[in-house]
Amino acid sequence: MAGEHTLTETESAVAQKLNGLVLDFEAMAIASNLFRAANAVRNHMERTVLAPHDLTWTAFVVLWVTWIWEPIETRTIAAEAGFSKATLSGVLTTLEGRNLVTREKSTTDGRLVMVRLTPVGRRLMKKLFPKFNEEERTVVSRIHKNQRANAADMLRSICLAVTPFDKSK
């Protein structure tokens, strides 16, 4: 993470490549840093909190969402966690094999599948989440306290801007 080239160096290099074209370097910097940050945080979490319990970031997110809202439909987990149903299917199989979650057909609608945590999964989350939140505190530690609400808002604005539906307002 954190490439060795500075922003200005990159800008002038790009400017040379596309002589005369109008580029929004500020937008470029935000998009680029958004990914550096997300990657850095995920790697940090996996190394410090998740790896000792043999959990990937994605697996943890699925456990977390299920823990909060169980019983929960798979489509809701996917929407809440932010990845596709196809991805979720595989992750659930992994977690099921490790006896952390259970799948069962909905009794009211045969198409739906309800997901729950096993007692083992519930115990794991109760132990893990405080540690996780502790590291989340590290993540934001260099953002001024009075700027943090602002930071969350900005990230929400970015989500809104690229969400397909409801682009108005």
Next chain:
Amino acid sequence: MAGEHTLTETESAVAQKLNGLVLDFEAMAIASNLFRAANAVRNHMERTVLAPHDLTWTAFVVLWVTWIWEPIETRTIAAEAGFSKATLSGVLTTLEGRNLVTREKSTTDGRLVMVRLTPVGRRLMKKLFPKFNEEERTVVSRIHKNQRANAADMLRSICLAVTPFDKSK
């Protein structure tokens, strides 16, 4: 993306799960929104700009870094793009098979591999990047202009906070 539960609902649900424990909900919101945003942006870019050219997000990032700095060492690409050398190896093989990049051993150090764009790759980037930047403009469109520099800084602060070395200052 954009789960159906509001932040406050989530907070009270979590609070119930961990009765009495002190949690930093602001940190939680920032970390969570960071990933929603990063995912949303990547998916948006893949659907609007990249899919027509059969490129994944990662493949595009590799092409971009190479385009700006070629000839470039593989380890530098990985550092600049923010993922592991193991990942890069696979992506380079894919891009090489599509005749978009070339690999060649460094003449001065036999351990290093230098990567370049092929003419085809260079032509692709010259056409693609302006469209990409156009969409980056969409990404930041809902952040107030006078807040954008701030946004980039916050994301950099997050990177710094979780970067293993040089935690001081």
Next chain:
DNA sequence: AAATAATCGTTCGGGTACGAATTGTTTCAC
């Protein structure tokens, strides 16, 4: 009631993603 459409979770194929082990190269100690 029987086609038709919509919706759900899964599967499939191709492409990332990582840490650990591996292979090849250079450098360092002596």
Next chain:
DNA sequence: GTGAAACAATTCGTACCCGAACGATTATTT
């Protein structure tokens, strides 16, 4: 100068990750 240590990229094994296609179930039409 030769063995050891350091370093670079790749390979390996496992686990995501997505869109598209699929089969099963429910809803809608007529």
